[in-house]
Amino acid sequence: MSNGNGNVDVFVENITRVEGHGNIKVRASDGKLEECQLQITESPRYYEQMLLGRKWYDAVHITCRICGICSTGHTCSSLQGMERAMGIEPSEQTHKLRELGLMGETLQSHYLHVYFLVAPDLLGVPSVVPLAETHTDVVKMALRQKRLANDICCVTGGRHIHPLSMRVNGFTSFPTKEELAGLKERLIASRDDLQATVELLLTLADKLPAFERECEYVALTNPPRYEFYSGKIGSTVTEPVEPNDYKSKVIETTVPHSHAKFCGSDGKPYQVGALARFNLNHEYLKPEAKEVAKTLGMPGPSTNPYFINIAQVVECVETTEYAVELIDHFLDVGFDPEQDGHRDVKPQAGRGTGAVEVPRGILFHEYEVDDEGTIVDANLIIPTGQNLANVEADFEALVPTILDKEHKEIELLLEMLVRAYDPCISCATHLLNVEWID
Amino acid sequence: MELYKIDEKGLAEAMARVMEDYRVVAPVEKGPKHVFDDIEDWSDARPMAVGTVLPPKKYAFPQRETLLRFTLTGETPEAEAVMDDTPVVMAGVHPCDIAGLRCIDHTLAGRHFDEHYGARRMNAIVFGFDCMPDEHCFCTSVGTLKAESGYDLFFTPIQTGGFVIRIGTPRGRQLFEKYFQHAEGAGVYEESLEADFRQRKAEAVTAHIDAPVDDLPEVYQESMDSEVWDKWGAVCFSCGSCSLVCPTCYCFDVQDRVSLDGSEGRRDRIWDACTLPDFATVAGGHDFRPTAPKRLIHRHNRKFNYQQERYGEPHCTGCGRCGRSCLVHINMVTVANELIAEQKGEEA
Amino acid sequence: MALAADSSIYVPEPVTLLETEQPTELEKVFRVKFDSGRPLGHGPGQFVQVSLFGIGEAPISICSCPGNDEYFEMTVRNVGMLTNKMHQMADGAKFGVRGPFGTTFPMDEMKGKDLVMVAGGIGLPPLRSLILPVMENRDEFGKVFILFGTRTPQEILFADDLKAWNEIPNTTVLQTVDQGDDTWDGNVGVVTTLFPQVSVDPDNTYAAIVGPPIMYKFVVMELAKLGVADERIFMSLERRMKCGVGKCGHCQINQVCVCMDGPVFRYSEARDMTEAI
Amino acid sequence: MKPKVAFFSFTSCEGCQLALLECENELLDILGAIDVVKFREAMSETSDEYDIAFIEGSISTPHDEEKIKKIRDTAKVIVEFGACAATGGLNAMRNSMGTEEDHYEELREKVYGPVGVEHFRSTKARPVHAVVPVELTIPGCPVDRGHLLEVIEAVLVGRSPRQFDHPLCVECKLNDTVCVVEAYGQMCMGPVTRAGCDSICPNVGDACEGCRGLLPSGNFAAHQQMLEEHGNSKEEIRLRYLMFNAYPCEELEVPLP
């Protein structure tokens, strides 16, 4: 409890409006921080172990089930990893169609996060449910936007959650012209909704706490593109490296308290996700997105983690425009089944790593297979896992500055911070240590 | 009967004009197979393709169809029948599928006329096409090599290129006169080419039932306890594929759906299949056909015994679809021949 | 060219529930009339499709006397979702009915003959639509035996009717239960154990049977022992039904549809159908 | 009175709750017809009084077990929601990796690093009905939106929802879908898998992986033999059965190649 004199004891069990189960535990006395943890209480799921002994073709359909929200991202990363392991280079058509799916997922996740999970905080209500009555238009708009984003995933992957048609070296089916044209039309129409979202956020932007903390930002880079799907692992601190060398960038350390195996670059926490991407690649944003970033008061890099939400809105614009571009490309050249090789994959021994930007940051899937395509090793590194150490570092920096606030407010600020990172705990639990708090 | 001929180009032109006025469906490619689907460009149509996944019956009797819409807001619930009488031109209907439609007519358009089926069926315009059999076809065994009626227009390819056309109905004549300007009168020569094609088609059929179709009701009636059923029943998945793809099957289930606010709803019918478990289960849990062999007996007897006795023609048209879609190789010809052989053995 | 049909054999007619009575834990009797005022006009043994929008339809036999222009009655056992919903209905409720459908017991053919009517459980209601007109025209028939078996004494339906029928001269009601209890001092055993008490002129006797699937075979054996010819035994069969009008295929037995060619069959026909009983 | 509905999440990817949020076109209608009293993923307000509990996720820890029993005491209707809850789903893949508690300790250490703190114990992953009785089941990974809406509708109307006691092949046919076994010899679980997803996998040319669970009436021996005929090895077939159906294989005593 905060008594306004520097004593804090905050325990938020099962943070709501995040994916998965997590607790916040912060304790301070006399203005000194004593304990500060983001605890993951999700049950362990053993994904990496379950992959061993399975065939190369199963990895994608198993790992996409790690997370309901970023299943397309897991799919893309898994496919890249497996293709690199078996020395397969898919066609440009395959890459581009996967990217389109990824755009859909980024949009859908950002919309879900901004409208359903963050907006209630900013509007001072406990969930989106009361908004259905007070802000019907906003909710309807949110549903419309989310639906569109979902439909992009569905058209590219065959299903809204856990894509079906994305395979090693290709697709089992392609979108039809009508489907693509329909999506394009809706995407273009959605620009108005997006504009409305920007205006809404603008009226609420002052509710985002002013809090700055310098840290390293890590994301894919591939100039001159604002990259989500290919390129190298870039950093605001070090030189970019190839995905296969991810281990030189992402070090898994074991920290003594409950959260073993946090990933740290050079031993220090770093941030991945929308803001990291923005900070590294903002100059390559499309003009429409740049404009929105400016409007929202974030023309260039920022060190305020609450601004992840702004970066997400900027990315909504970016991904909308890129999706239109990709669709135009496919409407123009169509699909050539001849270019698709998913039915002629020959397993081959090797090791490889996939790296894609999912909504919450960079996601690695590393596989080793034997010459029959049986998986002998698997390592999956999830963005939320990479961010956890950074969240705690933020806590450590933030708490001393807000110790004089009321308990409720501290709790809210901390919850909002966690939510800003949009942690996906169900993903993270495949690698995080867990401590059960009853 | 008058005979006409048309070349490929003339046909394409005619069909393009038909398409301006009508919804046209025809077999199109889908992966390595074909399905009946709407077409906008005649060059997409594969009117001679055999073994579409589903037969064209789906346009007269759709897989899922709303029979009634009802409102629940008033004091008395009110229902309204839903009918679809949009004309549709089915191009590429082969003689077996023409026979299939006739078989379904016996039931759905027979006693207690089903207006929903009737509305669609009477507005389904049949452009029959001749075809070349694959290894599953056995039309020659069940008398469906050639369609004597049941089509508006019928097209048979001829060796000199193009097709000869036969007109089967007054409606067919009207359509012919309106759209087929490029057709010319044909004579004895073309008729011989038509016969020629049919001859080659008959010779290309490789699957044969070893008894005249008229003998089959007795064969099946006598085989109710045959071990053949147990043998095939042991591998049958009870997956219903065979029934669902059959051009003469019409069993259905009825389901109600209501809007989430409870104000309105609809009553749908959805294809069902007698080969599925629980098809014959009644309240209290009694299942009148609890095993796969029992269900197979029923299905196969419906084709060559029950319906054949009742309506005077086999309710298997030799299309071969059930054999193509059965993953454990249960098909009408194999089963029939095993039963026939068994009985011959018993007689001998 | 378009054939426009706006009527449909699947549109039910609105009816109003006049009153209900609950004789047993599972069964309720529903008295119903058409909102249009039209009489149902059913024959003995016929059924209707009861229709509840949002739930579905179920075939239910008419248990009231043919010729009643005011109302008709059904006895419904609560076994599933539609029957359950029916049991929840209050007087005055509106629902839908299609029919009557199916074949009837041949009253005219039976005239002047001895009758043996055998019912098991929920088989009594359909048989009642035959018994009632027989009782109304009692002198047109010979001896009448009504055999009724239930699992327990608590499941007995139309107890008052049974008692009243038994009072009528030349009419014998015989009852049995599978399992007795202290309320029961009658016969215990399956319905066939009642047959020794039946005495009829076999060459001049008609029989009617309605009951659970398992019952038919054994009752037919008893009737054969009595010497009743197959041609003069009638039975109402139950099958799953979705349409009631010979379309949906669920009730097909060999060549016939139970809904259209039945539910009442002459045993000499049913005998040769492999799946009938 | 609107039914009070609560959503609970156990071991899962939470994709099924998401599938509900993805019913964008119907969401407002649903919110109009039911009273959502608990939905942690989307709302902060909560209540412990509810009529219907939607359960997502497998029961895989002793703590899960306690929690689900408490829910059972409160809820009139429990809906198993998604493969993890209905069949154990992918989570049950680990069940064949060993059954002993110790074994899990070892596994956990491998995946989650050296033991330094109190780990909570985990057990075999089980469907909800293996621990408490349930009234309704919506299987699938993730649940099919259409099926989900149909069940919600059925509950509101008072109708028993369809059980889909038939193989998936039925829906392939209804959809005029090209059979992936017939066309490509793929390892399709459809012939032994409960329908109800509208054959979403075969529709896009993909084999059914059996996420809706094995049919008790399935002809497993014939199915496995058929898959072998199409060039799949015994090992591949076994792994395929054990992917989504590790628990049902145990439950139904399915013979495995």
Ligand SMILES: Cc1cc2nc3c(=O)[nH]c(=O)nc-3n(C[C@H](O)[C@H](O)[C@H](O)COP(=O)(O)OP(=O)(O)OC[C@H]3O[C@@H](n4cnc5c(N)ncnc54)[C@H](O)[C@@H]3O)c2cc1C
């Ligand atoms: C000609 C005929 C006359 C009948 N007369 C009466 C009667 O007078 N009184 C009475 O109580 N019952 C009668 N029945 C039985 C009654 O139709 C079923 O009990 C009823 O359909 C069950 O519906 P439900 O929706 O309540 O049950 P459901 O929830 O639909 O089903 C419960 C069980 O019944 C099975 N079933 C589904 N449809 C039918 C069906 N049409 N017939 C039989 N079982 C089915 C299902 O497989 C399931 O196992 C009659 C049946 C027939 C065929």
Ligand code: SF4
């Ligand atoms: S015969 Fe073949 S297609 Fe028909 S139900 Fe059996 S396995 Fe399925």
Ligand code: SF4
């Ligand atoms: S039984 Fe088989 S071959 Fe005969 S018509 Fe039906 S699907 Fe075709």
Ligand code: SF4
């Ligand atoms: S694709 Fe699979 S589910 Fe579909 S019909 Fe073939 S075997 Fe059955």
